[in-house]
Amino acid sequence: MMINECGHPLCKNCVENIYARNSGNCHICNRLLKKNGFREQIFEDPLIDKETHLRRKLRKIYNLKNDDFETLREFHDYQERFETIVYNLVFETDVVQTNAEIQAFEDNYKDKIERNKRRLDEDQKWVEDNLREERAMKQRVNEGQEQDQKEKESITARTDTKAIMDELRDSNVAAEEILNRERKKQVEKEMEEKEEQEKRKRRNKEIFQTRKRQAENMSFTSAMRIAGRPYIHQNLELVINGPVVPTAIQINKMGYLAHMRPPSAGRVAGGYTATVGCSRALLESRLDLLVF
Amino acid sequence: MYSTSTQKKEWTFTAEQIDDQRQEVNQKFREKYKDFVEEGEHEIFLTCQEELSMQRIVEEAALKFADKFRPSIWPSVKWTAYAYFKRLFLKWSACDNSPKLVIMACFYLAMKIDEFFVTIDEFVGNLTTGNPSQNAERILALEPEIMRELDYNLTVHCPYRPFEGHLMEMKTRMLLLNFDLESIRNDSQRFFQLALQTDALLMYPPSQIALAAVKFGLKSQGKSNDVLRDFLNKLLGVEEDAWGGGVVPDANTHVEKLLVKLEMIENTVEGGTNKLSDDAVSNLQNRAGDLSNFLLILDKRRNDKWQAEGGIGRPPGEKDEQPVDSDDE
Numbered sequence: 001m002m003i004n005e006c007g008h009p010l011c012k013n014c015v016e017n018i019y020a021r022n023s024g025n026c027h028i029c030n031r032l033l034k035k036n037g038f039r040e041q042i043f044e045d046p047l048i049d050k051e052t053h054l055r056r057k058l059r060k061i062y063n064l065k066n067d068d069f070e071t072l073r074e075f076h077d078y079q080e081r082f083e084t085i086v087y088n089l090v091f092e093t094d095v096v097q098t099n100a101e102i103q104a105f106e107d108n109y110k111d112k113i114e115r116n117k118r119r120l121d122e123d124q125k126w127v128e129d130n131l132r133e134e135r136a137m138k139q140r141v142n143e144g145q146e147q148d149q150k151e152k153e154s155i156t157a158r159t160d161t162k163a164i165m166d167e168l169r170d171s172n173v174a175a176e177e178i179l180n181r182e183r184k185k186q187v188e189k190e191m192e193e194k195e196e197q198e199k200r201k202r203r204n205k206e207i208f209q210t211r212k213r214q215a216e217n218m219s220f221t222s223a224m225r226i227a228g229r230p231y232i233h234q235n236l237e238l239v240i241n242g243p244v245v246p247t248a249i250q251i252n253k254m255g256y257l258a259h260m261r262p263p264s265a266g267r268v269a270g271g272y273t274a275t276v277g278c279s280r281a282l283l284e285s286r287l288d289l290l291v292f
Numbered sequence: 293m294y295s296t297s298t299q300k301k302e303w304t305f306t307a308e309q310i311d312d313q314r315q316e317v318n319q320k321f322r323e324k325y326k327d328f329v330e331e332g333e334h335e336i337f338l339t340c341q342e343e344l345s346m347q348r349i350v351e352e353a354a355l356k357f358a359d360k361f362r363p364s365i366w367p368s369v370k371w372t373a374y375a376y377f378k379r380l381f382l383k384w385s386a387c388d389n390s391p392k393l394v395i396m397a398c399f400y401l402a403m404k405i406d407e408f409f410v411t412i413d414e415f416v417g418n419l420t421t422g423n424p425s426q427n428a429e430r431i432l433a434l435e436p437e438i439m440r441e442l443d444y445n446l447t448v449h450c451p452y453r454p455f456e457g458h459l460m461e462m463k464t465r466m467l468l469l470n471f472d473l474e475s476i477r478n479d480s481q482r483f484f485q486l487a488l489q490t491d492a493l494l495m496y497p498p499s500q501i502a503l504a505a506v507k508f509g510l511k512s513q514g515k516s517n518d519v520l521r522d523f524l525n526k527l528l529g530v531e532e533d534a535w536g537g538g539v540v541p542d543a544n545t546h547v548e549k550l551l552v553k554l555e556m557i558e559n560t561v562e563g564g565t566n567k568l569s570d571d572a573v574s575n576l577q578n579r580a581g582d583l584s585n586f587l588l589i590l591d592k593r594r595n596d597k598w599q600a601e602g603g604i605g606r607p608p609g610e611k612d613e614q615p616v617d618s619d620d621e
Contacts, residue, residue: 243527243537250535254464254535259460278460282461284294284453285458285499285502286457286499287293287295287497288294288499289499289500290528292549292553
């Protein structure tokens with residue numbers, strides 16, 4: 001599904017059809033939309049998708065950090081204002097006014113915003129540090145592995161040369177032929193190695209990119225979906241170890257209640273019936289009756 | 293539910309286990325003083341049998357207390373209190389803790405557990421000995437101790453409701469009886485009263501005790517044993533019945549086994565309540581008095597020895613004070 005700034009999802013084909021002339025009205029809210037404003041919908045709930053998109057956009061403007069303010073209080077006020085703006089835009093209340101406010105804010109803090117574009121706040125720094133450390137550790141592990149690999153290879157190379165010498169000495173095939181064959185083998189091996197290295201590089205890059213994308217899309221407001229087997233209720237098995245307890249219907253039908261004192265009106269009002277008391281007495285008279 | 297209860301898991305024993313446990317407790321009490329007892333003085337200690345008799349005397353007296361108690365208590369309170377009492381003296385020695393006081397505290401706790409509301413002042417008002425404030429203080433102090441010793445297994449399943457169940461079942465299934473089943477009720481209550489003074493409630497599930505009470509009641513009314521057998525045949529599904537339950541395989545052996553078990557319970561109850569003669573009681577009281585005097589001497593000897601060794605560490609005989617939370621403090 002595709003989605004535009006008004007937050008109404010539309011399938012890809014329809015977007016192609018309706019917005020063939022690069023602009024058109026939303027099929028739900030009739031707002032004028034541009035075709036290149038459409039993006040892939042990431043979250044199932046359009047509202048959440050809209051919110052994360054807006055947040056990402058606004059973050060570019062509202063990127064002031066704690067130390068841009070004189071007191072913590074001011075910083076908190078700023079953050080709260082930011083939340084209000086997001087709320088306003090998501091639920092489209094006072095849009096014009098809010099947009100004006102954003103514009104004013106951008107004009108006011110132009111320098112700071114520009115400067116903060118290249119600055120990281122503490123959390124981001126911490127994340128970066130951790131990522132860097134993780135990468136370094138992985139590299140160390142890889143290096144260790146490569147070292148081992150190389151050592152192993154040098155050992156096999158030595159045995160290989162020995163094998164070739166033996167073959168040259170013992171067999172009656174022409175020396176040229178043997179050498180050719182070995183050279184060919186070596187070239188093949190090198191090619192293979194190169195390919196392997198490239199593959200590894202590509203894979204690392206991919207991992208890095210997906211992680212980056214994930215970090216960007218992270219939203220703390222989205223509902224977490226927990227996948228798993230659906231719950232199936234099974235009644236607990238009641239081990240009575242005695243004769244079967246009559247059901248409520250049987251109690252009523254077989255005349256047990258003739259021997260019960262009729263409950264007082266107060267108890268009946270409280271939800272008690274003679275059947276309840278009766279079945280309790282009958283159950284308890286059967287529990288573990290057949291323990292020997 | 294009894295089948296999943298701590299009563300079944302932790303507090304149901306065979307007769308041998310109970311005996312062993314009592315021996316062990318008795319032995320443990322003797323061990324405590326073994327370094328200070330001189331030749332010939334071992335006789336002063338109570339035997340296991342004497343300890344048990346002491347408990348039985350207290351149990352009998354407590355039955356009267358329970359019957360006289362005002363407001364009058366319902367029977368399950370009594371049963372619960374006795375269950376606590378018997379469980380406790382599988383772990384405690386009757387020489388160490390006064391059974392009289394312990395059973396009072398058991399009653400007080402059982403009333404709380406059974407939601408029979410009585411304030412401590414009302415409760416001690418029912419006691420005839422000692423002064424009220426002292427009694428109250430001692431009972432309240434003992435209450436958390438008891439709960440700890442019981443591992444906080446406080447739910448006790450009594451046979452009174454199962455008894456009603458059996459009676460109702462009989463009335464419903466045995467329509468052709470030529471007498472009123474209610475006539476057995478008094479005798480069955482007497483059976484429960486007797487059972488309280490035995491170990492039956494430590495040995496059998498409440499449903500079986502209740503059935504034994506039915507059997508006892510029928511017998512006391514001079515009814516033939518066949519009435520019970522007939523009832524069990526119907527209940528356990530020897531033949532098909534109007535309830536739609538088919539014939540249960542092994543039902544015949546179940547009936548036979550159950551009848552044997554009921555016989556056992558009856559023997560336990562009737563055999564466990566041989567009353568002591570007045571002579572034996574006063575003799576036992578003398579012995580108990582002698583023992584408590586003797587224990588004072590032993591304590592003194594122990595203290596002297598401790599002093600002679602320079603009085604290092606804590607004075608002997610002091611209990612490890614582990615505070616137990618009590619809501620009364």
